[in-house]
Amino acid sequence: MDNELRTYAKSDGAVARLRAFNRIAWVIANAAQMLMWVAVAVTAAIAVILIVAAMKPGEPFAVSGDGDAVQTIFGDSDFHLSIHPTVLNTTFNAVQSAQSIEWLNLALALAAAIATYALFALTLREIAGMCRDLSSWAENRPEGTPFVASITQRLRRMGWFMVAVPLITFVLGAIAIFATDRGASISVGSNAICVMVGFIMLTLAHVFEYGLQLQTEVDGLL
Numbered sequence: 645m646d647n648e649l650r651t652y653a654k655s656d657g658a659v660a661r662l663r664a665f666n667r668i669a670w671v672i673a674n675a676a677q678m679l680m681w682v683a684v685a686v687t688a689a690i691a692v693i694l695i696v697a698a699m700k701p702g703e704p705f706a707v708s709g710d711g712d713a714v715q716t717i718f719g720d721s722d723f724h725l726s727i728h729p730t731v732l733n734t735t736f737n738a739v740q741s742a743q744s745i746e747w748l749n750l751a752l753a754l755a756a757a758i759a760t761y762a763l764f765a766l767t768l769r770e771i772a773g774m775c776r777d778l779s780s781w782a783e784n785r786p787e788g789t790p791f792v793a794s795i796t797q798r799l800r801r802m803g804w805f806m807v808a809v810p811l812i813t814f815v816l817g818a819i820a821i822f823a824t825d826r827g828a829s830i831s832v833g834s835n836a837i838c839v840m841v842g843f844i845m846l847t848l849a850h851v852f853e854y855g856l857q858l859q860t861e862v863d864g865l866l
Contacts, residue, residue: 659782666782670775673768680765684758690727691754729753731760732810733833734817737826746826752816759812767805770798791855799849806842810835 729736729750736753738746774795781790813835820828 663779663782666775666779670772670779673772673775677765677768677772680761680768683761684765687754687757687761691751691758694727694750694754727753731756731813732838733831733835734813735829736817736820737824737828739826746824748824749820749826749828752820752828756813756816760809763805763809763812767802770802770805774798789855789859791852791859793856796849796852796856799845799852803842803844803846803849806838806845808842809838 727738727750729738731753734756736746736749736756738750738753777792777794777798778790781792814830817828817830820826821830
């Protein structure tokens with residue numbers, strides 16, 4: 645009896661810690677998700693501003709002093725918008741010379757940024773949902789295990805979202821290389837990390853799926 649009481653006490657302590665860490669993770673995931681959606685909206689707004697500015701007469705664009713960014717110029721105003729066309733480890737070479745801009749590369753950089761932020765936001769949404777599912781399990785622990793279909797599906801979606809991020813930037817970078825004079829610079833770094841994290845999540849999805857199958861078999865026997 646004493647051993648059973650100690651086992652239950654340890655189990656309750658582990659579940660309490662899970663709930664505490666789960667709440668923190670849920671708050672962080674939701675806050676980060678909101679920031680990513682804000683980044684999507686801001687990047688889309690920048691794209692619209694570029695289109696509107698490009699329709700104005702004269703030369704509303706210039707190259708920054710360091711030669712790495714494109715700046716929008718609005719009349720005699722001191723306000724300007726700088727755009728560094730680098731997404732993860734892919735740099736779209738949008739600057740041709742002191743006053744020459746590769747517009748296709750700039751558009752590809754903005755498209756890559758919007759897609760990257762959106763996929764990160766979707767991944768964070770799934771993380772927040774998984775935290776919610778784990779909290780639900782912790783509150784109804786006698787009814788089952790954390791190996792549930794919803795968490796398996798969320799892990800699988802997170803994995804594919806993370807794998808898709810570097811693939812999209814790579815494809816858009818390849819388009820820039822073959823379709824423009826300036827091309828793009830593609831390196832590993834963050835791209836490899838995204839792929840690695842994606843495959844880890846896909847592996848965890850298979851683990852949870854296997855655990856769910858075992859749980860179903862045990863429930864059938866009982």
